[in-house]
Structures are given as structure tokens and as C-alpha cells.
Amino acid sequence: DISRYSRDSQAFCQRLLEEESVAITPGVDFAVRGGEHHVRIAFTNDVARLEEAVERIARFVSRL
Numbered sequence: 001d002i003s004r005y006s007r008d009s010q011a012f013c014q015r016l017l018e019e020e021s022v023a024i025t026p027g028v029d030f031a032v033r034g035g036e037h038h039v040r041i042a043f044t045n046d047v048a049r050l051e052e053a054v055e056r057i058a059r060f061v062s063r064l
Contacts, residue, residue: 002027003037005064013039020056 006012009026016022027038043050 001037002039005061007036009036009039016057016060020060022053022056022060024057 002009002012009028013024013026016024025040025042027035027040029035030040031038045053
């Protein structure tokens, strides 16, 4: 639930990609209702890259 940071999951994901080079999927791609407040994260990389992505996401939301 990203509603604390944004009410637009597409804009949130786009900005995260542009600012921190982390790609996640907007919730509106999966849900008609409430999707704008959620994102999906795919855990398809090795642990080290996932840890780096989590650090980047944390840095990103700390600026919001």
C-alpha cells in the first residue's frame, strides 16, 4: 500500500524508475479498484541485487 506516498501507482513507479533505476509494476495493471494505491515487486534477481533495490526504494520513499 503506497497511499502514504502517492495516490497514483503509475506515477510512483515511473518516478522510482527514473530516480533510482528500480522497476516495479503499478497496481492498476492488476486491479480495477484500489490498484492506484498498490505496486507489485518481482523477486527475480539474486539476493544482493534485491537488497540493493530495497535500499534504493527506501531512499526514494524517504524523499517523498
